[in-house]
Amino acid sequence: MVKIIKEGRFGPGEAIVLLGISSMARIFLPYPRLLVDIGGPAVWMMPLGGLAAALTGIYLMSLVLKKSPGSTIIEITEQAFGPFIGMAVNILVTFQILVVIGAVFIREFSEAMLTITLRYAPISLIDAAFLAMGLLGAYLGVEALARTARLTYLYVLGGLSILIFSLIPFWNFHNMLPFFGNGPKEVFLMGTYSTAGIAEIIIAGVIVQAMGGAKIFAGIGYRAMLLGFGILFLSLTTLVLTYSWPVSEEFTLPFLRLARTIYLGRFFQRPEAIFILVWGIVGAIKIALLLYTAAVSLARSLKLPEYRPLIWPLGLAMFILSLLPLDMPSVIEVDAVYIRSAILLPDYLLPLLILAVLWLKGRGARAGS
Amino acid sequence: MSILANLLKLITYEENPDREGFVLKETSADQKATGKNEASSIGKNSPDEQKKQAGRGSFKKPVRPAGKVTEKPRKIKDSGEAGAVQTGQTAGRANEKPVVDNLSVSASLAENRDTVRILYGLPENKDIIMREIVIGTEPVINGFVIFIDGLVDKSIQDLLFQALMLFAARPAPPEKGKLALFVKERLLPGNQITLQSRFREILDAVNYGDTALFLEGCADALLVETKGWEHRGIDRPTIEQVVRGPQEAFGETLRTNTALIRKLIKNENLTTEFIKVGTRNQVNVAVMYLRDLANPALVAEVKRRIDSIKTDLIIDSGTLEELIEDNPYNLNPTVMATERPDRVAASIIEGRVGIIVDGSPFALIVPTTMYEMLHTGEELYTRWQFGTFIRYLRALAFYLSFLLPGLYLSVVLFHQEMIPTELLLAIAGNRERVPFPSLVEVLLMEISFELIREAGLRIPGVMGTTIGIVGALILGQAAVQANIVSPILVILVAVTGLSSFAIPYYSLAFSLRIYRFFYIAMGAMLGFFGISIGLFAQIILTANLKSFGVPYLAPIGPRTVTGADVVTRLPVFFHEKRPDYLNPLEIARQPDVSRGWLEQKDGGKDN
Numbered sequence: 001m002v003k004i005i006k007e008g009r010f011g012p013g014e015a016i017v018l019l020g021i022s023s024m025a026r027i028f029l030p031y032p033r034l035l036v037d038i039g040g041p042a043v044w045m046m047p048l049g050g051l052a053a054a055l056t057g058i059y060l061m062s063l064v065l066k067k068s069p070g071s072t073i074i075e076i077t078e079q080a081f082g083p084f085i086g087m088a089v090n091i092l093v094t095f096q097i098l099v100v101i102g103a104v105f106i107r108e109f110s111e112a113m114l115t116i117t118l119r120y121a122p123i124s125l126i127d128a129a130f131l132a133m134g135l136l137g138a139y140l141g142v143e144a145l146a147r148t149a150r151l152t153y154l155y156v157l158g159g160l161s162i163l164i165f166s167l168i169p170f171w172n173f174h175n176m177l178p179f180f181g182n183g184p185k186e187v188f189l190m191g192t193y194s195t196a197g198i199a200e201i202i203i204a205g206v207i208v209q210a211m212g213g214a215k216i217f218a219g220i221g222y223r224a225m226l227l228g229f230g231i232l233f234l235s236l237t238t239l240v241l242t243y244s245w246p247v248s249e250e251f252t253l254p255f256l257r258l259a260r261t262i263y264l265g266r267f268f269q270r271p272e273a274i275f276i277l278v279w280g281i282v283g284a285i286k287i288a289l290l291l292y293t294a295a296v297s298l299a300r301s302l303k304l305p306e307y308r309p310l311i312w313p314l315g316l317a318m319f320i321l322s323l324l325p326l327d328m329p330s331v332i333e334v335d336a337v338y339i340r341s342a343i344l345l346p347d348y349l350l351p352l353l354i355l356a357v358l359w360l361k362g363r364g365a366r367a368g369s
Numbered sequence: 370m371s372i373l374a375n376l377l378k379l380i381t382y383e384e385n386p387d388r389e390g391f392v393l394k395e396t397s398a399d400q401k402a403t404g405k406n407e408a409s410s411i412g413k414n415s416p417d418e419q420k421k422q423a424g425r426g427s428f429k430k431p432v433r434p435a436g437k438v439t440e441k442p443r444k445i446k447d448s449g450e451a452g453a454v455q456t457g458q459t460a461g462r463a464n465e466k467p468v469v470d471n472l473s474v475s476a477s478l479a480e481n482r483d484t485v486r487i488l489y490g491l492p493e494n495k496d497i498i499m500r501e502i503v504i505g506t507e508p509v510i511n512g513f514v515i516f517i518d519g520l521v522d523k524s525i526q527d528l529l530f531q532a533l534m535l536f537a538a539r540p541a542p543p544e545k546g547k548l549a550l551f552v553k554e555r556l557l558p559g560n561q562i563t564l565q566s567r568f569r570e571i572l573d574a575v576n577y578g579d580t581a582l583f584l585e586g587c588a589d590a591l592l593v594e595t596k597g598w599e600h601r602g603i604d605r606p607t608i609e610q611v612v613r614g615p616q617e618a619f620g621e622t623l624r625t626n627t628a629l630i631r632k633l634i635k636n637e638n639l640t641t642e643f644i645k646v647g648t649r650n651q652v653n654v655a656v657m658y659l660r661d662l663a664n665p666a667l668v669a670e671v672k673r674r675i676d677s678i679k680t681d682l683i684i685d686s687g688t689l690e691e692l693i694e695d696n697p698y699n700l701n702p703t704v705m706a707t708e709r710p711d712r713v714a715a716s717i718i719e720g721r722v723g724i725i726v727d728g729s730p731f732a733l734i735v736p737t738t739m740y741e742m743l744h745t746g747e748e749l750y751t752r753w754q755f756g757t758f759i760r761y762l763r764a765l766a767f768y769l770s771f772l773l774p775g776l777y778l779s780v781v782l783f784h785q786e787m788i789p790t791e792l793l794l795a796i797a798g799n800r801e802r803v804p805f806p807s808l809v810e811v812l813l814m815e816i817s818f819e820l821i822r823e824a825g826l827r828i829p830g831v832m833g834t835t836i837g838i839v840g841a842l843i844l845g846q847a848a849v850q851a852n853i854v855s856p857i858l859v860i861l862v863a864v865t866g867l868s869s870f871a872i873p874y875y876s877l878a879f880s881l882r883i884y885r886f887f888y889i890a891m892g893a894m895l896g897f898f899g900i901s902i903g904l905f906a907q908i909i910l911t912a913n914l915k916s917f918g919v920p921y922l923a924p925i926g927p928r929t930v931t932g933a934d935v936v937t938r939l940p941v942f943f944h945e946k947r948p949d950y951l952n953p954l955e956i957a958r959q960p961d962v963s964r965g966w967l968e969q970k971d972g973g974k975d976n
Contacts, residue, residue: 013928113898117783121895129895133905140913147912147926148905266789273784273897280901281908 005299005307007210008143015211016223018142018149018289021156023198023228025286027235028255028279029108030332031198035236036248038190042181043245044237049188050195051229053348057201058221060351065205065214067358073205074300077350080357090301093202093346098294099314101200101343102287103321104335106130109283111328112253117276124323130287131319137288138295138311142210145288152281159278160231164238166262171241181245197343198232199225202350206293206300252328291315472568478511478585485515485583488572504533504556504584506541510548512584520578522597525559529580529593532558549589552582561594573651596624603629606708608875614750618708623727626710627655630723630732633714638662644672646689649681654689657713657723664720664952670917671722671735686729693724693735695915700883702876703916705737712746720953736917736951740925740935742874743767748938756938764936766871771881773865774811775888775900777858781807783896799855808893810854814862815889817844819882822866923950 010018026032032043039046061073068076077093078086110126118126137145181187201221208217239254242261251257259272292307294314299307325331469488475481482499489497496518504510512533516526533556542551553562565571566589571581578596603625606618619626627641638660643653654675658668674693683689690704691697707713708731713723716734724733743763748756780787781796788796803810821840845859865885872878884907891899914921923929930949933939942963947953962968 011927014926117896117898126898129898129902133902136906137909140909144909144913147920147922148909150928151908151912151922151926269789270786273780273787276897277901277904280898281905284902284905 005296005305006141007207007296008141009210009212010143010146012212012216012220014146014150015207015220016227017153018146018285019204019220019224020227020231021149021153021282022200022203022286022289023224024231025105025282026198027232028253028282029112029335030252030254030328031335032236032239032254033249033251034332034336035191035194036239036245036254038182038194039187040181041176041178041240041245042187043240043248044176044233045181045187046191047195047229047233047236049192050198050232051225053192053196054199054201054225054229055222057196057199057348057351058204058218058225060348060355061201061205062214062218062221064351064354064358065208065217067354069214070209072208072300073202073350074297076354078301080354080361087301089350090297093350094294094297094301095317096342098202098290098297099317100321101339102134102290102294102318103324104331104339105283105287105290106134106318107322107325107331108328108335109279109287110322111331112256112279113276115253115328116256116279117273127319127322130283131315133284134287134291134318135311135315137284138292138315139308142207142289142292142296145285145292146210149285152285156278156282157231159275160234163259163262163275164234166264167238167242167258170261171238172244173241175240175242175244193344194340195229195232197340197347198228199347200343201348202343202346203289203293205351206297287318291318294318469572470569474566474568474571474583474588474590476586476588478513478583481583481590482513484568488568489515502530502534504541504552505535505537506539506556508541510541510584510586512582514580514582515575516580516595517575517578520598521580521595525593525595525597526580528558529595532556533582546587548584548587549591552584553591557591557593559593559595563592564589565592566590573645576651577653600625609707609709609712609745609873611745611747611750614746615709615711617710619710619725619730619732621728621730623653623655623725626725626730626732627657629710630657630714630717630725633710634659634717639717642672644675646675646678647680647683650683652683653727654683655723655725655727657717657725659717659720662718662720662953662955663722664954667720667736667917667951668722671724675724683726684728686724686726686731686733689724689726690733695917699910699914700880701739701911701914701921702742702874702880703737703914703921705734705742705874706731706876707734708732709746715746715749719947720951736915736919738916738919738923738950739877739911739921742877743872744934745873749934749941753938753940760936760938763871763873766868767881769868770865770872770878771884772888772900773861773868774815774885775892775903776897777861777892778807778811778889779892779896779900782893796855796857799857802852803855804852805854808889810858811862811889811893814848814854814858815865815885817848818862818866919950924948 035046036043064073064076065071068079071079074090077089080086081089106127107123109130110123113126114121114123137148204211204217204221204224208214211217211220235255239248239258242258243251248254255275256272259275260270262271263269291311291314295307295310298304298310298314304310325334472484475484485491485499489499491497491499497515498518499513499515501511501513504512514529533552537556539555542548549564553564565574565581571590571592574592575581578598580593580595582591582593584591600622601620603620604618605616609618617629619629631639631641636659640658640660642656644656645651646654656668656671656675671693675689678689678692680688680692683692686706690702690706694703696703705716710732713732713734717723721737722735724735726733743760748759785793800807805813817840821844825840841863845854845863848854849856849859869878869882872881884903888900888903891903893899895902912920912922912926920927924932924935930946932946932948933943942959945959945961945963946956947958949956
């Protein structure tokens, strides 16, 4: 009999914060700039479609998880597609999605850190530092990660609130015009497509048992999505209100630009360095969670009793993959062109397929009886 | 002639017959072990194997505690053998020594006398007193008492001897078997007297200050409680001082310490269990809890951990703490040690367990959380607004004590844009004359500060108090004047030091002192990014800790029912529940309306 992986347990509050922080991590990266590029002055509306999609995705995932309440999405995939195809799908999800996303995140956070503060440091050093935090977090497990998220989220939200309120003097509501920006199609259709991916519902599907099971999955998921997309919405609104959209398009790291803009008198100005603390911790939580999810998914797919031996090889794979892109533009391109589409497959398509297959199987069984 | 001989001796060569002086040679057990190793290495014929063996010997692989469980345990001599004291002079007759655990008192007084002599190594063992007595009954009964000089109360013993030798003029019972009972019930006035027939228990009692009385023809010994060694009286707390609140601290005597707690908790459910720990010193450890309140699983776990300890010596609760804590490799302490009985009493009433080690003036409280380590009793003794203010001040001190020097280095080395221009110019102006890099400057000051602190503690008497002033004022001032450090750094290190002193729990403050050096390194290497790495690592490692099954950062991480006394100290009438994470048998501490007079609308009218 296969020994069950010990994941620990944490409460709904911690789960919401963990998934919420995981979803909002992209606001510190060049991602908001890409959204401004698509939506123009109506960029603040773009997360609305993504939020609707994410809520639907959570609902679909909860339906899938309820089919087998004691299991995670990994086991249910196997139940639906059979041991061979199911395992192949799971391994594909682990490597192509989680490991690649982890690699892209490590690289993007490292490049951002180089841009902000450590201009002369080698990228491999910053990469390795993020990887080390990821390894530590993944090794200690999702329970410790959730508690860390719960302990730090007030500082993260506090930092964001200070940023938003400090920029109020710079706001210009005319920047929001024209109201629908580059057009309803770009804002709503492309907006939904571009923002739906930040939800990373598959992560929630993998750690569902540590969160308390399928019963409370939907409630946690909805709240986490509201938190994540809410922060994205506020950040984009602040960006477009502070800088007009043609200017916002020029910033590599819009969040950094916003932090640099703060000027509350001669003594309190340019506090962007303080945000590095928030930045670093959010990045570490995100990378650790991705690495943990990848390791647990693979261990569950391969029916291993322990996930920890997989952390180092998967971490190393993330590290190597993260160093493959030539520079920051290359990694942004990988993220924008490939990852954004690829993440939609396990988040939305996989639950739909599982539901369809299980329905067909059930129908077949009923017909047979 | 002798002068000539001495002169000759002076100028001629003589081999020194005793060049090495005293050498402590290996014991036979060690020699046996070495011989075994040699024999096993001889057995390995191939040179490769021998090389492998040498390699293994040169680097010893650390063994995990889990792995050790499967190994055959090396036999530790049990307390019985330990009790059979092996002094140098008695070593020769060690083989003749009986195993004390199996020994029972004989009906023959002479036999008992010989046994006691062997067990205690008499007459070489000078502080063990064996006194022959004749009990003045009719007919007279021969006997002897054994006790340890210095551990017994002489006045109680005088009463004992008077009762037996002067006032015992009454007929003795004809049945020898009832002799001990007769002496206990009719002759001895002591308040705690027991009959004991096994030498193990008799020796334990005598070692603990009791007096044992052996009688001719009686196969039991009488153990009379005569404990009365010299000890320090109840003193004021020296580490955990408060302005308002009880001013008593624990001493080194176990029974006094348990009584101090019992004095505060006048409740029949307060239970004190004794567990003996340590094979050589057999120290008594008291486990105190409220029977109707503490979670039975918690009490069982505490007793299980203490009971399972196999070591030869426990002198202080600090040693026991290390043996029972959940994560001994983490810097953070997960067991609370306190010298204040009121604090232990308050914790017991919350559903925790107090542990007191005989001879230690610090009691342990389990389980505990980090937030409780930032509390003192004083917040509850003063008005709630004052308590809350102090708590927030302390929270600030907590962060400053380990982060400030690292943040300074980060700002100075990496994020100069954060510093307002005027301040930046002032810092740069002061730093211009200092030849060292900022990191060296900070390390110099921090290490000097730690030295001052350590020296202040170790230097005896009056000098100890002056060293702080000398160190802080003269050294800091001189260092600035000598252009070794900049003035702002002196201020910074002083603020860091003050913050560190504001942490009420010594072990936590100590761990933060060590963390500070990590943050200095991280801040100097990677600026705020390094600090964020350190914070993430510290938070996740701390969040992963548990103290006797309770998360170390409860009730914030994980979030449980917060209660009225975590950081903000709400008024006492809001303290309606006990901490949820302790899972006590009764969660309610007081009703929703604890101030009953608010509901008595006609209150005062009758008067």
